[in-house]
Amino acid sequence: MAEAAPVVPSDELLEWPKKDKRRFLHVVYRVGDLDRTIKFYTECFGMKLLRKRDIPEEKYSNAFLGFGPEETNFVVELTYKEDDETVLEYLLNCFQQQAPRYQLKLLRKVFDPWKLAAPVVPSDELLEWPKKDKRRFLHVVYRVGDLDRTIKFYTECFGMKLLRKRDIPEEKYTNAFLGFGPEETNFVVELTYNYGVDKYDIGTGFGHFAIATQDVYKMVEDIRAKGGIITREPGPVKGGKSVIAFAKDPDGYIFELIQRGPTPEPLCQVMLRVGDLERSIKFYEKALGMKMVKKTDRPEYKYSIAMMGYAEEHETTVLELTYNYGVTEYTKGNAYAQVAISTDDVYKSAEVVNLVTKELGGKITRQPGPIPGLNTKITSFLDPDGWKTVLVDNEDFLKELHKEE
Incomplete structure (x- = not known):
C-alpha cells in the first residue's frame, strides 16, 4: 500500500498559493478566421505573431500573439476550429x-x-452576383502517369515553364504547376501524379486543351523533333482561315495548336463535350457568370460549339463546350479532374450554384469553407453533365501562392 501524503494544516496549506511562483501565461479564445484576426492584431495593435501550429487530425489551428516573448509576457492564444x-x-x-x-x-x-x-437573398438579386464577382480561370487539374516525363514534354515541346512543384507523401501524390506566365495572372495546368499509378482512362467526354502560338508550323516541327505525336498536320480549318494542328502528349491528352497573334493567355481553351448545349450555356451563364463569346453550328459535320468565358477568346482562356448531334452521354474516365475559377465570396457563389442546379441539374460536391491545414476557402460542384468546377477565394489563393514561395 502506498504511503499516504502527510496531513498539512489548513492554514499552512492556504498560504501555498502566495508563496508559489505564478504569472499569467495566455488567454485562449476562438475566432472564425485565423488569418484575418492575425492580420488585425499585428497591423492594428502592433502585436507579433510568436508561433502558429496546425493540428489537422483534430481539425484545429492555434496562433500565439503578444508584445513580447511567451517566456516573460502574457499573450493571446487564438483557436480556429473548422466545425466549432x-x-x-x-x-x-x-x-x-x-x-x-x-x-x-x-x-x-x-x-x-x-x-x-x-x-x-432574393433569387433575382442572388443571380446577379456572378456577373459582379471578380473571376478568372486559375488552373485545370488532371492526372498523369509519369510527372517528370510530362514536365519535360510540356517545357521542351510547348514552351511552358515549371512554376512550382509540391510533394504530399502522407497522401501519396505530387503536383506540378506549369504555364506560360505566373499563376497570379495566368491560367496554368496542375498535373497530379498518384504514387504507383502510371495509366489513366481519359474517357470520351474530355476533348482537348488549346495553345495559341504565332507559328503553328514551327511548333509542330519542334514537337515532332522531340518525339511528340502530331495527330493533325498544320493547316487551315475546313471552310475557314484559322491555321491549327493537333498534338498528343505522353498520356494521350490532345492539345490543339492555334495560330494567333501575341496574346496574354497562350493556354487558351479547355474543350469538354456536353449532351445538351443550350442547357450547358444557361448553366455556365447563370451559375458562373460567364458569357457566350462565340457560338458555331456545323450541321455538315453534325456538331455545335459554344465558347464560354469572362472576356473575348483572344484575350483570355475560354471553355469550349461541344455538342455532337444526337449524343447525350459520354464516359468521364478517371484522368481529367476539374477546372478552378476564382471568386471573392465562395459562400455566396455556392448559393448561386445551388439555386441554378435546382433548375438545370448538377450538384454541390463540397460545401463552401476552408480546407483543413491550408485555410483556403473553396467550394466545388458538378455541372449537368458531371464536369467538376472548384471555386477558390481570391485572397486565399494569393496567400497560398506566396506561402509556398
Whole structure:
C-alpha cells in the first residue's frame, strides 16, 4: 500500500498559493478566421505573431500573439476550429445585431456538424452576383502517369515553364504547376501524379486543351523533333482561315495548336463535350457568370460549339463546350479532374450554384469553407453533365501562392 501524503494544516496549506511562483501565461479564445484576426492584431495593435501550429487530425489551428516573448509576457492564444459550434453561434448573433433586416438561421447537420447559413437573398438579386464577382480561370487539374516525363514534354515541346512543384507523401501524390506566365495572372495546368499509378482512362467526354502560338508550323516541327505525336498536320480549318494542328502528349491528352497573334493567355481553351448545349450555356451563364463569346453550328459535320468565358477568346482562356448531334452521354474516365475559377465570396457563389442546379441539374460536391491545414476557402460542384468546377477565394489563393514561395 502506498504511503499516504502527510496531513498539512489548513492554514499552512492556504498560504501555498502566495508563496508559489505564478504569472499569467495566455488567454485562449476562438475566432472564425485565423488569418484575418492575425492580420488585425499585428497591423492594428502592433502585436507579433510568436508561433502558429496546425493540428489537422483534430481539425484545429492555434496562433500565439503578444508584445513580447511567451517566456516573460502574457499573450493571446487564438483557436480556429473548422466545425466549432460556439464560433458559429457567435457569428450568427453578430450578423443578427448588424443586419437585422436579413433572415438568418443556423442549420443542424447541413454538413456535419452545424453550419451557418448565409443571409436569405432574393433569387433575382442572388443571380446577379456572378456577373459582379471578380473571376478568372486559375488552373485545370488532371492526372498523369509519369510527372517528370510530362514536365519535360510540356517545357521542351510547348514552351511552358515549371512554376512550382509540391510533394504530399502522407497522401501519396505530387503536383506540378506549369504555364506560360505566373499563376497570379495566368491560367496554368496542375498535373497530379498518384504514387504507383502510371495509366489513366481519359474517357470520351474530355476533348482537348488549346495553345495559341504565332507559328503553328514551327511548333509542330519542334514537337515532332522531340518525339511528340502530331495527330493533325498544320493547316487551315475546313471552310475557314484559322491555321491549327493537333498534338498528343505522353498520356494521350490532345492539345490543339492555334495560330494567333501575341496574346496574354497562350493556354487558351479547355474543350469538354456536353449532351445538351443550350442547357450547358444557361448553366455556365447563370451559375458562373460567364458569357457566350462565340457560338458555331456545323450541321455538315453534325456538331455545335459554344465558347464560354469572362472576356473575348483572344484575350483570355475560354471553355469550349461541344455538342455532337444526337449524343447525350459520354464516359468521364478517371484522368481529367476539374477546372478552378476564382471568386471573392465562395459562400455566396455556392448559393448561386445551388439555386441554378435546382433548375438545370448538377450538384454541390463540397460545401463552401476552408480546407483543413491550408485555410483556403473553396467550394466545388458538378455541372449537368458531371464536369467538376472548384471555386477558390481570391485572397486565399494569393496567400497560398506566396506561402509556398
